[in-house]
Amino acid sequence: MPLTITICNGKGGAGKTTLSVLLATAFNHAGHAAALLDRDPQATASRWLNETGDVPVAPADGSGDHRLLIIDTPPRLDSHLLHDALSQSHIAIIVTSPSPADLWSSQDTVATVRQHLPAGGHARLLFNQVQARTVLARGVDNLAARIGLPALKTRIGRRQTFQHAPLLGWSALDAVSREELLQAALEIASLAPPPPASS
Numbered sequence: 684m685p686l687t688i689t690i691c692n693g694k695g696g697a698g699k700t701t702l703s704v705l706l707a708t709a710f711n712h713a714g715h716a717a718a719l720l721d722r723d724p725q726a727t728a729s730r731w732l733n734e735t736g737d738v739p740v741a742p743a744d745g746s747g748d749h750r751l752l753i754i755d756t757p758p759r760l761d762s763h764l765l766h767d768a769l770s771q772s773h774i775a776i777i778v779t780s781p782s783p784a785d786l787w788s789s790q791d792t793v794a795t796v797r798q799h800l801p802a803g804g805h806a807r808l809l810f811n812q813v814q815a816r817t818v819l820a821r822g823v824d825n826l827a828a829r830i831g832l833p834a835l836k837t838r839i840g841r842r843q844t845f846q847h848a849p850l851l852g853w854s855a856l857d858a859v860s861r862e863e864l865l866q867a868a869l870e871i872a873s874l875a876p877p878p879p880a881s882s
């Protein structure tokens with residue numbers, strides 16, 4: 684069974700699809716064969732990957748010879764598509780901006796993750812669209828502590844190249860963004876390593 688990672692947040696526009704696709708690409712670059720399962724009816728990740736071909740899109744049952752499966756989910760906490768994704772996952776990554784309002788609204792997502800992620804699963808916050816040297820960037824650790832869920836040490840910056848990626852793919856990204864994504868992928872893999880290639 685592949686290591687399965689659900690990317691979620693009940694709030695729209697947090698960066699779920701962007702980071703689902705780009706983390707899957709980063710995992711491939713790190714040598715883990717990753718595929719993406721698009722459980723969002725908006726199908727943005729599928730369209731993106733049809734354009735760029737950076738990562739295989741898994742069929743609805745998630746089958747295939749990948750060792751790592753990333754699931755993009757809709758921005759609705761009451762969606763059975765989100766609940767199903769969580770219940771088949773080893774890891775849940777809640778993508779949020781560092782703004783206090785967004786983080787507070789992520790608290791409901793944390794509760795949903797705790798309800799559906801199987802026992803022994805790992806859940807982490809991932810800060811996205813962080814602007815370096817701002818008050819918010821400096822305060823994220825305090826905010827995360829108040830949510831009561833650990834955050835990945837790696838944060839993803841806010842950069843325009845992320846907005847070019849759906850058309851141009853991984854090659855559109857600047858070197859700093861690629862490095863952040865690779866670091867985040869390695870941190871996630873260290874929570875629960877993907878199965879070896881022979882299994």
Ligand SMILES: Nc1ncnc2c1ncn2[C@@H]1O[C@H](COP(=O)(O)OP(=O)(O)OP(=O)(O)O)[C@@H](O)[C@H]1O
Nearest residue numbers: 695696697698699700701758812840841842845846
């Ligand atoms: N790190 C980033 N830097 C700059 N722009 C970003 C970053 N991450 C995401 N974006 C932009 O934010 C917007 C929303 O991103 P995305 O579609 O990935 O969010 P989402 O959570 O999947 O939205 P939805 O809830 O509608 O599915 C997009 O225009 C995307 O390009």
Ligand SMILES: [Mg+2]
Nearest residue numbers: 699700723727
């Ligand atoms: Mg999306």
